[in-house]
Amino acid sequence: MQLQSKIDSPRLEIRNLRKRYGHRHVVDDVSLSVRPGNVTCLLGPSGCGKSTTLRMIAGVDMQDSGEIYVDGQLICDTVFRIPPERRQIGLMFQDFALFPHMSVADNVAFGLKNAREEKRDRVEELLAKVNLGWAIDKYPHVLSGGEQQRVALARALAPRPRIMLMDEPFSGLDNRLRDGIRDETLAVLKEEDTAVLLVTHEPEEAMRMADEIALMRDGRIVQQGAPYNIYNAPVDKQAVAFFSDVNVIHSQSNGALTDTPFGQFLTPGWEDGAPVDIVIRPQHFKLDFDRDGRGPLPTESDGVAARGVVMRSRFMGNESLVEFVMDHDGSELKVTVPNVFLPKPGTALWLTVRRDRCFVFPAEN
Template identity: 85%
Template sequence: MQLTPTSTPPRLEIRNLRRRFGNRQVVDDVSLTLQSGRVTCLLGPSGCGKSTTLRMIAGVDMQDSGEIYVDGKLICDTVFRIPPERRQIGLMFQDFALFPHLSVSDNVAFGLKGSNDEKRARVEELLAKVNLGWAIDKYPHLLSGGEQQRIALARALAPRPRIMLMDEPFSGLDNRLRDGIRDETLAVLKEEDTAVLLVTHEPEEAMRMADEIALMRDGVIVQQGAPYNIYNAPKDKQAVAFFSDINVIRSVSNGALTDTPFGQFLTPGLADGAPVEIVIRPQHLKLDFDRDGKGPLPTPSDGVAARGLVTRARFMGNESLVEFKMDHDGSALKVTVPNVFLPKKDTPLWLTIRRDRCFVFPADA
């Protein structure tokens, strides 16, 4: 699509990037745009092509085809290539790669141009933003992992990059520190109005940080949108499962409907006899304590409750996970219950289902 003269181009745009290693297509026709002041998370399992995409944007790897633009200007295709150091793109990785023989001040100033006074002013400005002004003359080995991560952020931001690429930058931090460090990092990046592309395999991190998530699988972006939309309107079963545990109820389509122990579900567009999978997260199954577990089973058309026997119950900290074997077909379902609820094995209980929280998909081939 052609931009009109008054349109503001995205800070970063990648078009149809492809990269193959041997017989494996690692990145396959990936397109993405980033806006200044916003965080986009490239989310997916290990080996799906996230880091390779990041490396091509940074210029440390070369795409087989496709184009990369910054502020509407071409910086790389398969013929023309601006070198990495001239792309105004910052990089942060899991290992902070601070220079151990340089002070914090010299680490942050590394690569800066200008007079010594100008460099010192920029260093002091950034260290104040990350609350480490007191460490300006210390050396990295005297700082904690979280403090070193914030120094790495300050160093990456020092040259005022238009774009920040972050590859699993928080995965080496202690879980107790991670949330605070992520929030501080996000605040600084927003204040600097930097366009951010964050690579992660952790859905919680993407949901916490991202303005937009690009879900990647097998070298392809399979779904893209705001975290709320990705979570609540997933494209397929794999997308649901990437963000949480799931239950799968299997059936077949018949007259645009499918029967389940919890009643009928609509299956528009599926042929009669087509296998169907109804996916629901454990927190959206509920225990029906108004039943005593001894009455007759409801028919599938009741759409109210189905009975199962407890196979295992575990306390998970702020909730309990209860597993069932369903009477209807022997299938296994998992339910999360707030607080402590640990029924004994083989206890019969009735389950109800949040139909508005179910996802109906054609079954995997």
Template identity: 80%
Template sequence: MSTASPHSQGSQSVAAGPKSHPRLEIRNIHRYFDGRAVVDDVSLQIQAGQVTCLLGPSGCGKSTTLRMIAGVEMQDSGEIYVDGKLICDTVFRVPPERREIGLMFQDFALFPHLSVADNVAFGLKGSKDEKRVRVEELLQKVSLTRFIDEYPHHLSGGEQQRVALARALAPRPRIMLMDEPFSGLDNRLRDGIRDETLTLLKEEDTAVLLVTHEPEEAMRMADEIALMRGGKIIQQGAPYNVYTRPSDKASVAFFSDINVLKSQVNGALAETPFGQFLAPGIADRTDVDIVFRP
């Protein structure tokens, strides 16, 4: 870390502006099931307009973390803040409906007996005319205005997903939680709908936490990736950095196939059939794995 030294000439001081809080912050969250830590000391910060992907294999604690942020499950310890205000610890708890948090899941969960317009307007407050204006605005953004009076079963899977997005955004949530929302779509549709969704969320300046087990999806969508394994966040950073500077062998293997050469260090060098590899700072006679991608 570099630090700036004070300027040697003059004594003018500049008052610092107000510190902006992260849109979402979770601090040292734990959750136990049958004495086992499913979420183990997880901390995250997400700014407004930022997309963070919680990436990891099935069963690593991603969805449990999402449910605690949403308020449908309580943490055993730790705190959750929105715009610097505490919304939940182990004593105080803002109910889910008052957290200004939107939810999107793999199952679009549209109401089959309601029209597209009524689905989108479901969580809105205000007069009938005010609701209609907001509904029309969002359906125009997702290119579904022509279906405003149709019912969900008349729509394709991709169209239903866009209705679910419009419904989740209608109340202008400060945070959007997304749990594998694109996994039910076929590959042909998925990329286009992911990009449309990302554009719309950024336009609304929403902080997004996207849960996925697909590295490609995280690399495509995220401003930051939090790689999770065994209930812990193993590594966190920009997608390029997480990919090119993995924290361990398992992290490399999660993003792609790997080749592994076993060797032993002598004189800061590891001998292999492909020649010598530098191994600075590793003691002689230490067994090492040399890992590279195809």
């Protein structure tokens, strides 16, 4: 039981961190934890406080209030503070910051204080993990961007940090390399049993890498959980829109039901007359190709079919994006269709929607 408790305890824990610059709360009451071998992503738009949170954990910035713990031990509050170099926290940034006048081996060994043979053994071990053993005596300028990123990872891991802080580390790589480098990096970090806190503004990166996502907005964490839960049970309309395009239908609740052109939606708990926004992702519409006003009725889960006219269509690779103007009120809807589907502008089609995949939120003013 004692062993299980130790395994389940967080490696990194921050409690109620706050940071102000002038009258602006850049970080406002942020709390989270990361366990060994797990990746937590701080996800949010630029300027929401992600990087400031990272700098406070690293010890570069000092919080105005709140506490930071590593393996249950306090490392920083507003009175007590362990210096950055003694926190056993590794850092990786978009800028690889390799020393151009040093070999790959010397770059990786830079933060090590071991004897020379021990340093060499650790360097060789890490370069083998990142598939760069052949580059041990090369210099950074002869390596590609992806290879330099892997050297930076090896250097950050060399002192065996208990925690790795990563601030947009892959944004400088082109799309062709990014996925492979991310996967390789994640594998090495998990093998080292390092707790990882990754900052990114890209939802796809967070979904791909994270065991848990903390969605930030205006200095606060507005939702936290596994990627599946964050995506499928968003806390508000902005959370839905951060991960994908959205369509919004404005309506009013009436007797726990809301009328829309696509049928009635269940809105239990809402007062009669309460304005609501029904939020629908483009992939949750269906095109009713058999319907011409006389075809089969949609299933109960698909609600009622509504007619729209194609404005434009574009092929996006794995899917096609079709934009409609709807007959009932002239509103515009975005619909994604698998594979190639490029109807001409002016084509009339009927749409249904998966009501069980929609979200209902209070209407915004």
